[in-house]
Amino acid sequence: MNWRRLLVLMAVGAATVAHAEETPQQLIVPPGQVIVQVKGVVCSFCAYGTEKNLAKLTFLDHSQFGDGVLMDIYANRITLALAPDAPLDLRGIYQAIKKGGYDPQMIYLRLSGTVTRQADRYVLRTAKVRQPVELIGQGLEQVPDQQVVDVQAHLDATQLSSVQEGQPVTMVVDTVEHPS
Amino acid sequence: MNSLVRQVPTGVVVATLTAMAVTGVAWAHQPVMDMAPRWEGGYGAQVRHEWHSSDDLKDGDSKVDNSFGRRRRVDTTWIEGIYTLKRELRFSFKLPWVDQSRVVVRNGIPIRQADSGWGDLILGMPLKYYRNLKNSSWNVAFTPSIRVPTGSTSADFPVGDGSTDFNFSFSHSREAAGLYQYYDLFYWVNTRGKKGIAEGDEVGLDVNLGLHPYHNNLTNAGVFVMLDVSARHKDRGVDTAGTTGGTRISTGPVLVLYRHNVMFRTEFKVPVYENVNGTQVSYGPEVNVGLGVVF
Numbered sequence: 001m002n003w004r005r006l007l008v009l010m011a012v013g014a015a016t017v018a019h020a021e022e023t024p025q026q027l028i029v030p031p032g033q034v035i036v037q038v039k040g041v042v043c044s045f046c047a048y049g050t051e052k053n054l055a056k057l058t059f060l061d062h063s064q065f066g067d068g069v070l071m072d073i074y075a076n077r078i079t080l081a082l083a084p085d086a087p088l089d090l091r092g093i094y095q096a097i098k099k100g101g102y103d104p105q106m107i108y109l110r111l112s113g114t115v116t117r118q119a120d121r122y123v124l125r126t127a128k129v130r131q132p133v134e135l136i137g138q139g140l141e142q143v144p145d146q147q148v149v150d151v152q153a154h155l156d157a158t159q160l161s162s163v164q165e166g167q168p169v170t171m172v173v174d175t176v177e178h179p180s
Numbered sequence: 181m182n183s184l185v186r187q188v189p190t191g192v193v194v195a196t197l198t199a200m201a202v203t204g205v206a207w208a209h210q211p212v213m214d215m216a217p218r219w220e221g222g223y224g225a226q227v228r229h230e231w232h233s234s235d236d237l238k239d240g241d242s243k244v245d246n247s248f249g250r251r252r253r254v255d256t257t258w259i260e261g262i263y264t265l266k267r268e269l270r271f272s273f274k275l276p277w278v279d280q281s282r283v284v285v286r287n288g289i290p291i292r293q294a295d296s297g298w299g300d301l302i303l304g305m306p307l308k309y310y311r312n313l314k315n316s317s318w319n320v321a322f323t324p325s326i327r328v329p330t331g332s333t334s335a336d337f338p339v340g341d342g343s344t345d346f347n348f349s350f351s352h353s354r355e356a357a358g359l360y361q362y363y364d365l366f367y368w369v370n371t372r373g374k375k376g377i378a379e380g381d382e383v384g385l386d387v388n389l390g391l392h393p394y395h396n397n398l399t400n401a402g403v404f405v406m407l408d409v410s411a412r413h414k415d416r417g418v419d420t421a422g423t424t425g426g427t428r429i430s431t432g433p434v435l436v437l438y439r440h441n442v443m444f445r446t447e448f449k450v451p452v453y454e455n456v457n458g459t460q461v462s463y464g465p466e467v468n469v470g471l472g473v474v475f
Contacts, residue, residue, distance in 0.1 A: 040312025042357045044400040045438045049219025101218035101267045103312045
């Protein structure tokens with residue numbers, strides 16, 4: 001095999017490594033994890049500071065992935081392993097990534113709790129998030145009041161950047177599961 | 181090539197192997213240090229060894245007879261550090277330890293000259309603009325630097341030239357998960373030094389084009405394979421051996437290994453074009469080995 005052919009093969013291989021894009025509904029967040037889509041995370045050495053910042057967050061299960069943080073440079077994603085009982089700090093995640101030199105694009109999470117219907121609003125009471133959670137999106141109208149649900153939801157960069165302590169957080173529901 | 185291998189100092193080999201054994205893997209050098217540390221409060225350090233040597237005598241772009249055995253060898257160990265105040269602003273330093281020797285001809289007699297010691301300190305302030313895209317990241321940078329005359333000029337072949345010099349660099353790098361590219365255009369303003377040394381100004385272009393053929397998400401370890409092309413043009417000047425300056429293009433492969441926050445970089449370059457002012461010893465092939473860490 002000559003050098004030119006080898007270089008072409010390597011270039012083609014590198015170009016085909018990129019993953020096919022998933023819709024929020026197609027992405028499945030495993031229980032006990034949060035997935036953050038981050039622009040530009042294509043080199044783990046370059047993103048070491050982001051990983052270091054995230055690993056300091058107290059609500060992570062540091063026994064997983066070495067430090068609770070798994071970077072996937074091919075999918076531009078960071079997966080966080082969550083400690084079972086600690087509420088997660090969305091603003092802390094956002095700031096850790098921004099100070100690490102990258103831009104969070106979307107955060108996907110799975111939450112369990114009780115949905116309360118307030119007029120046309122759906123409020124999720126959950127111990128997993130420090131802020132009150134308001135859900136929007138399709139499928140919620142089927143959920144009875146005071147229903148225990150398991151939802152997968154996401155926030156985009158704008159919503160994530162505006163998260164404030166004590167202020168409600170609006171999340172878009174991707175999937176909702178409930179017994180009834 | 182065999183003679184080249186014989187000329188690589190044993191100390192370089194031992195230091196490299198020791199560093200690799202201590203750190204597990206390793207890293208270093210400018211282009212990859214270019215991408216990290218990009219985080220606020222991040223800092224890094226690296227040790228990098230450059231070696232180049234030649235006994236080829238050139239007149240312009242032609243190789244000529246070297247019956248007096250003129251030659252030059254320069255070993256430079258760079259101690260480098262960088263601090264990132266914020267993503268757009270860094271501060272860097274480079275301090276060389278130089279060990280060098282050459283054979284010059286004086287009154288028809290070949291004379292060996294040598295010196296070693298700390299060379300001239302380079303302080304830089306990289307100013308960067310980053311853009312993170314969906315599947316890639318790029319930056320452009322402007323870096324003003326100053327080289328201060330900390331090196332001694334006492335020897336016949338001194339490690340310093342006694343001048344304060346200024347550098348302006350414009351660089352661009354872009355990376356995706358499988359590809360890496362880096363371009364750096366720079367200009368050195370060399371002022372008049374001591375002992376009659378007056379190096380000419382230098383313009384240079386460095387290009388790194390590479391693939392990222394292996395990365396393991398679970399271990400944060402991987403490999404870059406690159407091609408380095410370096411072009412230099414230095415105006416006619418003078419040092420303690422005579423005329424300096426000329427044009428040179430060198431190229432060769434680069435291998436980078438990394439794991440977590442540690443990176444090892446090695447490169448080997450040969451001049452593919454060289455046209456010197458007057459008669460000078462060729463720059464020769466160049467070996468570069470570095471080990472770095474970021475925090």
